[in-house]
Amino acid sequence: MSNDPTNQTALMEKIVSLCKRRGFIYQSSEIYGGCGGVWDYGPLGAELKRNLRDAWWTTMTRQREDVLGLDACILMNPSIWKASGHVDTFADLMRECTLTNKRVRADHVDPQDGVVHSYSGAGEKAQWDLIFRAINGEESANDVLKEQAELSARYDELIASGDTWAEQKKVTLENKGYTPQKISILVPPGKPKESADKIALEFYRAQGLKDPVLNYAGAKKVEGSVDFHPETGGALGPARPFNLMLKTYLGPTATEDDITYLRPETAQAIFAQFKNVFDSSRVKVPFGICQIGKAFRNEVTPKNFTFRSREFEQMELEFFIKPDEAVEIICGEVAAWSEGANLEEPQPNWGWQMWHRYWVQERTRFYQNIGLGDVLEYYWQTNEDLAHYARACVDILCEFPFGTEELEGIAARGEFDLSQHQKHSGKNLEVFDEDLKNASAKLTPEQKEAYIQKRLAAEAAKTKGEPMPEADVRAWFERLFKGNYVPHVIEPSAGLDRMALAIIAKAFCEEQKADVNGKVESRTYLRFHPRVAPIKVGVFPLLKNKPELVAKAREVYQMLKKHMNCFYDETAAIGRRYARQDEVGTPFGVTIDFETLGEKGPELEDTVTLRHRDGGEQERVKIADLLPKLLAAIG
RNA sequence: GCGGGUGUAGUUCAAUGGUAGAACACGAGCUUCCCAAGCUUGAUACGUGAGUUCGAUUCUCAUCACCCGCUCCA
Numbered sequence: 001m002s003n004d005p006t007n008q009t010a011l012m013e014k015i016v017s018l019c020k021r022r023g024f025i026y027q028s029s030e031i032y033g034g035c036g037g038v039w040d041y042g043p044l045g046a047e048l049k050r051n052l053r054d055a056w057w058t059t060m061t062r063q064r065e066d067v068l069g070l071d072a073c074i075l076m077n078p079s080i081w082k083a084s085g086h087v088d089t090f091a092d093l094m095r096e097c098t099l100t101n102k103r104v105r106a107d108h109v110d111p112q113d114g115v116v117h118s119y120s121g122a123g124e125k126a127q128w129d130l131i132f133r134a135i136n137g138e139e140s141a142n143d144v145l146k147e148q149a150e151l152s153a154r155y156d157e158l159i160a161s162g163d164t165w166a167e168q169k170k171v172t173l174e175n176k177g178y179t180p181q182k183i184s185i186l187v188p189p190g191k192p193k194e195s196a197d198k199i200a201l202e203f204y205r206a207q208g209l210k211d212p213v214l215n216y217a218g219a220k221k222v223e224g225s226v227d228f229h230p231e232t233g234g235a236l237g238p239a240r241p242f243n244l245m246l247k248t249y250l251g252p253t254a255t256e257d258d259i260t261y262l263r264p265e266t267a268q269a270i271f272a273q274f275k276n277v278f279d280s281s282r283v284k285v286p287f288g289i290c291q292i293g294k295a296f297r298n299e300v301t302p303k304n305f306t307f308r309s310r311e312f313e314q315m316e317l318e319f320f321i322k323p324d325e326a327v328e329i330i331c332g333e334v335a336a337w338s339e340g341a342n343l344e345e346p347q348p349n350w351g352w353q354m355w356h357r358y359w360v361q362e363r364t365r366f367y368q369n370i371g372l373g374d375v376l377e378y379y380w381q382t383n384e385d386l387a388h389y390a391r392a393c394v395d396i397l398c399e400f401p402f403g404t405e406e407l408e409g410i411a412a413r414g415e416f417d418l419s420q421h422q423k424h425s426g427k428n429l430e431v432f433d434e435d436l437k438n439a440s441a442k443l444t445p446e447q448k449e450a451y452i453q454k455r456l457a458a459e460a461a462k463t464k465g466e467p468m469p470e471a472d473v474r475a476w477f478e479r480l481f482k483g484n485y486v487p488h489v490i491e492p493s494a495g496l497d498r499m500a501l502a503i504i505a506k507a508f509c510e511e512q513k514a515d516v517n518g519k520v521e522s523r524t525y526l527r528f529h530p531r532v533a534p535i536k537v538g539v540f541p542l543l544k545n546k547p548e549l550v551a552k553a554r555e556v557y558q559m560l561k562k563h564m565n566c567f568y569d570e571t572a573a574i575g576r577r578y579a580r581q582d583e584v585g586t587p588f589g590v591t592i593d594f595e596t597l598g599e600k601g602p603e604l605e606d607t608v609t610l611r612h613r614d615g616g617e618q619e620r621v622k623i624a625d626l627l628p629k630l631l632a633a634i635g
Numbered sequence: 636g637c638g639g640g641u642g643u644a645g646u647u648c649a650a651u652g653g654u655a656g657a658a659c660a661c662g663a664g665c666u667u668c669c670c671a672a673g674c675u676u677g678a679u680a681c682g683u684g685a686g687u688u689c690g691a692u693u694c695u696c697a698u699c700a701c702c703c704g705c706u707c708c709a
Contacts (some may be wrong), residue, residue: 009702012702013702026662036700268708299706309666309709395708409709545666546667549667571662573668582670582671591669616670
């Protein structure tokens with residue numbers, strides 16, 4: 001892909017257009033003028049999404065022994081969102097700079113000292129000169145002002161007769177060449193008034209004045225003020241709650257007490273149901289619980305097509321592991337990760353680091369299997385990026401026409417989530433580990449103390465968050481030595497809609513091609529991996545006016561349809577039918593012709609043309625061989 | 636939420652203060668048709684709501700959506 005932004009925008013527009021035209025993705029509620037930040041999937045989009053969803057579900061749980069599925073509700077007890085931190089962190093009070101509209105968190109403004117310069121507005125220089133000349137009795141200027149006054153009087157009459165529209169017009173007339181907007185700018189102590197003037201002039205120019213004349217309203221010293229933007233110096237507007245949670249009422253009374261939220265992520269349900277799954281499924285740590293489902297966020301700026309939507313679908317795994325201390329007590333050591341470490345088969349001595357790397361590899365393999373292998377990038381979050389409870393987080397990024405953006409995050413989150421829910425719910429979410437209990441029983445008091453000291457040193461060395469108090473550390477180890485702990489978690493969390501968009505963007509391909517008449521046309525096709533393609537094969541009789549051809553083609557279609565999504569098409573020229581399927585990414589086409597019927601000799605009877613999408617190459621295949629051949633390609 | 640841009644058939648683009656047009660796509664028909672062929676033929680649009688006007692797709696205002704920035708991390 002080229003890096004020219006105009007081309008990239010044009011490319012994205014082509015993709016959006018194709019998606020709509022061929023039934024992948026439509027704008028939500030389009031006949032009513034749309035609905036911001038939500039999108040619907042048409043017939044082919046639904047198939048594509050289902051293929052991706054199934055691929056994820058199969059790889060993540062059905063083909064594994066150690067991951068279980070869950071399907072939890074979107075609505076939950078609102079306490080869950082207090083425990084997870086979403087109600088607090090998703091509902092910051094924000095203030096906007098009145099000059100630049102830059103937002104800051106209301107509680108993140110440091111007190112500032114300085115001088116505040118105020119302006120009560122600004123006028124257009126030319127307009128002011130006019131007024132000045134009118135005062136001096138220059139006739140031409142008078143005419144202009146007289147005309148304005150007459151118009152103004154006429155509007156007054158209209159307003160008196162109840163015309164609300166005239167009111168608007170009068171305001172526009174009076175404000176012509178003048179902006180009455182008041183602004184205040186804070187400059188640091190010692191800086192001259194001119195620096196404020198400069199900012200003010202820039203502001204009024206942005207308001208539409210060509211050559212503004214400032215209406216200065218005076219200066220004032222302030223100390224310890226939190227009412228100005230720390231970077232721009234502009235006065236901050238009122239604090240407004242900025243809530244990314246979608247609120248709703250559970251129950252018909254719709255009172256304050258009934259408020260709950262549409263989940264902003266699917267993961268919390270997994271934590272909330274952790275104990276139930278654990279108790280009802282005869283599993284042992286390490287094991288995972290995965291879930292696919294809708295999540296909702298009141299995004300400030302939904303953008304880039306479906307990439308950032310307000311309603312979206314997530315595919316999340318919470319993989320629960322033992323704390324490293326437990327691994328060390330049981331195995332005598334924790335496997336250290338190094339470049340090239342063997343991650344193929346999970347080992348009992350793996351700590352969080354190995355498990356985290358393991359899941360990065362597993363997820364990478366998944367993306368390779370659906371044809372995204374060569375467009376992935378990785379971003380390892382730095383210590384500063386990480387949340388205080390996170391140990392590590394890798395973003396799997398993908399190249400989109402609008403930039404390289406995140407597809408999936410794989411975080412090592414320690415025991416934070418389950419501990420939070422344990423704390424807020426008052427329910428014990430520990431697991432009991434017999435191996436750990438037995439191994440701990442063999443430790444000497446000195447060895448136990450050594451573990452505690454090692455942890456205390458680690459807590460003291462923390463650069464983020466509060467270190468755990470010694471008493472808590474000792475209490476934690478006391479439970480651990482008895483075999484009890486809250487599992488730690490590795491969280492690979494992927495966006496299904498993003499994945500679908502990535503697949504479409506990656507597959508999109510445009511070529512210049514001359515048709516049979518030599519006219520150059522652009523040929524658009526989607527190079528989906530056969531595994532994810534919404535339609536696997538198109539079946540075409542060469543001509544539709546020959547009942548034998550049609551009957552044979554229907555027969556082949558019915559046979560294939562039992563095993564895969566296929567499409568029967570008998571209209572238009574054969575080339576056109578191929579082209580239509582190319583555009584929706586169908587990897588194979590099967591054409592039934594007169595040779596199939598045995599007209600060109602018995603050796604070609606019951607053979608068909610199998611045509612491949614990407615190169616357009618054709619091969620002659622026996623109908624009996626068709627199904628196994630196609631199944632092998634899409635499996 | 637703020638600033639800038641856009642809004643006409645499915646798509647891409649025209650024109651216009653009085654009736655909206657093309658290309659491609661789509662439907663039907665003919666054709667021994669293997670890469671958007673040809674011929675015949677058909678259906679489909681001024682984002683929404685107000686205002687100015689005798690009359691608005693066109694001018695004005697509002698609203699909604701999308702795109703580009705501020706934002707952000709599924």
